[in-house]
Amino acid sequence: xSQEINLKQxxxxxxxxxxxxxxxxxxxxxxxxxxxxxxxxxxxxxQKRAKVVLPDAASTRFNYLKDAAVPQxxxxxxxxxxxxxxSVLLGSSEKxxxxxxSLCIDHHVSNTRYADNLLLDSDAAAACEVVYMLIKExxxxxxxxxxxxxxxxxxxxxxxxxxxxFRFSNTTANTHRITxxxxxYSFDCAGLNYLLFDMRTKERVELERQALxxxxxxxxxxxxxxxxxxxxxxxxxxxxxxxxxxxxxxxDGVEAGVTFKERKKDEWKxxxxxxxxxxxxxxxxxxxxxxxxxxxxxxxxGSLSECxxxxxxxxxxxxx
Amino acid sequence: xSQEINLKQxxxxxxxxxxxxxxxxxxxxxxxxxxxxxxxxxxxxxQKRAKVVLPDAASTRFNYLKDAAVPQxxxxxxxxxxxxxxSVLLGSSEKxxxxxxSLCIDHHVSNTRYADNLLLDSDAAAACEVVYMLIKExxxxxxxxxxxxxxxxxxxxxxxxxxxxFRFSNTTANTHRITxxxxxYSFDCAGLNYLLFDMRTKERVELERQALxxxxxxxxxxxxxxxxxxxxxxxxxxxxxxxxxxxxxxxDGVEAGVTFKERKKDEWKxxxxxxxxxxxxxxxxxxxxxxxxxxxxxxxxGSLSECxxxxxxxxxxxxx
Numbered sequence: 001x002s003q004e005i006n007l008k009q010x011x012x013x014x015x016x017x018x019x020x021x022x023x024x025x026x027x028x029x030x031x032x033x034x035x036x037x038x039x040x041x042x043x044x045x046x047q048k049r050a051k052v053v054l055p056d057a058a059s060t061r062f063n064y065l066k067d068a069a070v071p072q073x074x075x076x077x078x079x080x081x082x083x084x085x086x087s088v089l090l091g092s093s094e095k096x097x098x099x100x101x102s103l104c105i106d107h108h109v110s111n112t113r114y115a116d117n118l119l120l121d122s123d124a125a126a127a128c129e130v131v132y133m134l135i136k137e138x139x140x141x142x143x144x145x146x147x148x149x150x151x152x153x154x155x156x157x158x159x160x161x162x163x164x165x166f167r168f169s170n171t172t173a174n175t176h177r178i179t180x181x182x183x184x185y186s187f188d189c190a191g192l193n194y195l196l197f198d199m200r201t202k203e204r205v206e207l208e209r210q211a212l213x214x215x216x217x218x219x220x221x222x223x224x225x226x227x228x229x230x231x232x233x234x235x236x237x238x239x240x241x242x243x244x245x246x247x248x249x250x251x252d253g254v255e256a257g258v259t260f261k262e263r264k265k266d267e268w269k270x271x272x273x274x275x276x277x278x279x280x281x282x283x284x285x286x287x288x289x290x291x292x293x294x295x296x297x298x299x300x301x302g303s304l305s306e307c308x309x310x311x312x313x314x315x316x317x318x319x320x
Numbered sequence: 321x322s323q324e325i326n327l328k329q330x331x332x333x334x335x336x337x338x339x340x341x342x343x344x345x346x347x348x349x350x351x352x353x354x355x356x357x358x359x360x361x362x363x364x365x366x367q368k369r370a371k372v373v374l375p376d377a378a379s380t381r382f383n384y385l386k387d388a389a390v391p392q393x394x395x396x397x398x399x400x401x402x403x404x405x406x407s408v409l410l411g412s413s414e415k416x417x418x419x420x421x422s423l424c425i426d427h428h429v430s431n432t433r434y435a436d437n438l439l440l441d442s443d444a445a446a447a448c449e450v451v452y453m454l455i456k457e458x459x460x461x462x463x464x465x466x467x468x469x470x471x472x473x474x475x476x477x478x479x480x481x482x483x484x485x486f487r488f489s490n491t492t493a494n495t496h497r498i499t500x501x502x503x504x505y506s507f508d509c510a511g512l513n514y515l516l517f518d519m520r521t522k523e524r525v526e527l528e529r530q531a532l533x534x535x536x537x538x539x540x541x542x543x544x545x546x547x548x549x550x551x552x553x554x555x556x557x558x559x560x561x562x563x564x565x566x567x568x569x570x571x572d573g574v575e576a577g578v579t580f581k582e583r584k585k586d587e588w589k590x591x592x593x594x595x596x597x598x599x600x601x602x603x604x605x606x607x608x609x610x611x612x613x614x615x616x617x618x619x620x621x622g623s624l625s626e627c628x629x630x631x632x633x634x635x636x637x638x639x640x
Contacts (some may be wrong), residue, residue, distance in 0.1 A: 115340075167510070173500040173504050189489075202571055212532070221522065
């Protein structure tokens, strides 16, 4: 049902069509948001009608992305998803759109091929890398450069957030090459970096302080555990909580970083992030959870001390 | 006395010479270390003798840089400094070398032109960008690529550390272009990023916890102050302390982040980092200190509460 097409075919398809809805995934991050606003802006520069569809409100941190495109009202005729590996990830947009996505632009090897046409590059660190290549192709076809400073800022947002500001292992030579080309458009890159990577809310600083206060080590410092109680989580937003979850693994000598988050009385959401050799997914699977090799999660019921003991007992078997 | 030469002239000069000493600045950072090991390795690949001169021991975090060059013993005939803006920054190497530096490779606009020959690019984010361009020129002259995976890792170290992993405003399109070319040499980039940017020692985590515990805000949250007492500093290394100094400014809404470090009883080293409009240098100058517009320091004598009061009184005049 789904047909995989290349950059040139995608550009030719878009040039023939009009009245685009460009759709994000639920709980939108920098990559899906940057990609949809960039593509929407580029299509508008080609004198086409294009609008963004958000299943959830985006964090206000990303407000500047809206500058890349003008809000337009019309009935859509061609639907595009960006960075959406599976139609279930459309969230509240799923019921309206799931069976009528004309084109999906993605970088997940796990893409479920739900769209009529698929432009996929699983070597790309971010969907925004693919959108960048597509906009270059569209510029060529259109006979002039449709990239703007604002579009470049959107694409930079996706690329830099999906790579942890060029730190993660998905970063490639091509990621830096594309970023170099984007920076030629002179958006305020240092300003974005502050907003995306340096700024911490006061609430986050307080949560971090409390988390560090209660940090515990096990197995000669090879495992670090932090605990976030319901009371601590009440004032925190998800982004802050996620950032804190990466803290224990950052500590020198720690192979497994564990975060206990209190969901309700005697129920804990546990996330495990490992560094080099422990299979976090396999450990979480023993408690009915899942995830990736180096980052996985599960739920455990019981008092905090019971839950910790049960988890550490399993984890201990893998510590070398 | 000092003659400014371009990349081609520098490459031609090095090709004619032999028996090189390549020298770092005191308290060596990633850029000076990466640059000297890279250049030393490249000269050795041209079948020349070359050795590294360190005025101070380098942090063990940078041990892997040594893989780029083989230790050699000989009497040097040509001396090169990398990333050394002024000969006083040679530290313990100053007395041996200050008046006989054959070539300085640098990116500081403030370079004091102490060397016989100067290769300067003040648009470069790091001295390692200049060394990279030089090695490319040398490869061309030499008729084969003298770059190796290990040399590429050295240059990446300098570039990524001097730009805060591509976050700071000195990062340019060219910085990313050079990084893309370096990554083609397939060193373990994600591994280096962990070592350089994610890893925190247990001592640092503890220091951070203590610093956050005592954080104070003034002027409606526009100023944040942390205090590091002598007792807290005793177990910490300089790199950790510097990293913590950047914490208060990171907080949302904070224009001026202030760190008080206890030097001895009733004597405090104060560092101020500002975000958008306060001239930190001008404030520190009122206490006999100095620095840059957005990062400056001074010493204040008296009890902690007196010193804080005096500083905040001056700072308050600039808060908007």
